[in-house]
Amino acid sequence: MLTRFLTEVRVKFNPFSPRSKSARLFLTLIPPNARATGMKIEAKMLPRTSKEPASLDVKFRDGKELSLDIDKMRITEVMEQVDRHSRMLARKEELSGN
Incomplete structure:
Protein backbone atom coordinates (compact mmCIF):
# COMPACT_ATOMS: atom_id res chain seq x y z
CA MET A 1 0.00 0.00 0.00
CA LEU A 2 1.31 3.46 -0.93
CA THR A 3 1.32 5.50 2.28
CA ARG A 4 3.77 8.26 1.39
CA PHE A 5 0.95 10.42 -0.03
CA ILE A 30 0.75 1.83 8.14
CA PRO A 31 4.55 1.86 8.57
CA PRO A 32 5.98 2.35 12.08
CA ASN A 33 7.75 5.60 11.15
CA ALA A 34 4.63 7.21 9.65
CA ARG A 35 4.16 9.70 12.49
CA ALA A 36 7.80 10.72 12.25
CA THR A 37 7.36 11.52 8.56
CA GLY A 38 4.42 13.83 9.29
CA MET A 39 1.36 11.62 9.01
CA LYS A 40 -1.35 12.33 11.59
CA ILE A 41 -2.95 9.10 12.81
CA GLU A 42 -6.03 9.06 15.00
CA ALA A 43 -7.58 5.77 16.07
CA LYS A 44 -10.78 5.82 18.10
CA MET A 45 -11.85 2.57 19.68
CA LEU A 46 -15.55 2.21 20.36
CA PRO A 47 -16.91 0.36 23.40
CA ARG A 48 -17.67 -3.33 23.14
CA THR A 49 -21.44 -2.75 23.15
CA SER A 50 -21.36 -0.13 20.39
CA LYS A 51 -23.38 -0.77 17.25
CA GLU A 52 -21.75 2.12 15.36
CA LYS A 72 -18.84 -3.98 5.03
CA MET A 73 -15.58 -3.85 3.06
CA ARG A 74 -12.73 -6.32 2.85
CA ILE A 75 -9.18 -5.07 3.39
CA THR A 76 -8.37 -5.62 -0.30
CA GLU A 77 -11.22 -3.29 -1.28
CA VAL A 78 -10.04 -0.67 1.22
CA MET A 79 -6.45 -0.87 -0.06
CA GLU A 80 -7.71 -0.63 -3.65
CA GLN A 81 -9.61 2.60 -2.89
CA VAL A 82 -6.65 4.21 -1.10
CA MET A 88 -2.47 8.92 -9.45
CA LEU A 89 -0.43 11.22 -7.18
CA ALA A 90 2.69 9.12 -7.77
CA ARG A 91 2.16 9.39 -11.53
CA LYS A 92 1.79 13.20 -11.30
CA GLU A 93 4.93 13.43 -9.19
CA GLU A 94 6.87 11.28 -11.63
CA LEU A 95 5.75 13.34 -14.63
CA SER A 96 6.63 16.63 -12.95
CA GLY A 97 10.12 15.36 -12.17
CA ASN A 98 10.01 15.88 -8.39
Missing part, protein backbone atom coordinates in the same frame (compact mmCIF):
# COMPACT_ATOMS: atom_id res chain seq x y z
CA LEU A 6 -1.24 10.15 3.07
CA THR A 7 -1.20 13.09 5.48
CA GLU A 8 -3.98 12.13 7.87
CA VAL A 9 -5.69 8.88 8.83
CA ARG A 10 -8.71 8.66 11.15
CA VAL A 11 -10.09 5.23 12.03
CA LYS A 12 -13.06 4.50 14.26
CA PHE A 13 -13.89 0.90 15.13
CA ASN A 14 -15.01 -1.58 17.77
CA PRO A 15 -11.96 -3.82 18.35
CA PHE A 16 -14.16 -6.72 19.50
CA SER A 17 -16.40 -6.79 16.45
CA PRO A 18 -15.54 -9.24 13.67
CA ARG A 19 -16.77 -6.63 11.15
CA SER A 20 -13.93 -4.32 12.20
CA LYS A 21 -11.24 -6.62 10.86
CA SER A 22 -10.55 -4.32 7.89
CA ALA A 23 -9.97 -1.37 10.22
CA ARG A 24 -7.52 -3.33 12.36
CA LEU A 25 -5.66 -4.63 9.31
CA PHE A 26 -5.47 -1.16 7.76
CA LEU A 27 -3.77 0.15 10.89
CA THR A 28 -1.21 -2.66 10.69
CA LEU A 29 -0.35 -1.66 7.10
CA PRO A 53 -20.14 1.00 12.07
CA ALA A 54 -16.39 1.15 11.53
CA SER A 55 -15.19 4.07 9.44
CA LEU A 56 -11.99 5.29 7.82
CA ASP A 57 -11.18 8.86 6.79
CA VAL A 58 -8.02 9.45 4.79
CA LYS A 59 -6.59 12.78 3.69
CA PHE A 60 -4.07 12.89 0.86
CA ARG A 61 -1.19 15.28 0.19
CA ASP A 62 -3.15 17.12 -2.51
CA GLY A 63 -6.03 17.83 -0.09
CA LYS A 64 -8.46 15.16 -1.27
CA GLU A 65 -10.38 13.44 1.51
CA LEU A 66 -11.67 9.89 1.26
CA SER A 67 -14.32 8.63 3.69
CA LEU A 68 -15.06 4.92 3.72
CA ASP A 69 -17.59 2.89 5.66
CA ILE A 70 -15.31 -0.10 6.10
CA ASP A 71 -17.79 -2.08 8.16
CA ASP A 83 -4.06 3.03 -3.63
CA ARG A 84 -6.10 4.29 -6.59
CA HIS A 85 -5.60 7.93 -5.62
CA SER A 86 -2.06 7.32 -4.33
CA ARG A 87 -1.01 5.88 -7.70
